[in-house]
Amino acid sequence: MALPASYTPQVLRLLAEAGLAEAKAGRGGGYRLARPPDQVALLEVVEAAEGAFRLERTVVSPALTCG
16 A cells, blocks of 8 residues: 555554554564454444544435534
């Protein structure tokens, strides 16, 4: 994806802060998932990076707000 090298540590830090990844310092250290991948919802990953998801418009009619 040609992402900058500085991007990956930033994303991993956000995942660790959200409790989705664990960091281990020192030799042989790095990051790993805190739970098996099939127990991590995509919404959790998105919210870790972007903040809490909030539906602002209804699916029924874009003109209506959801409060």
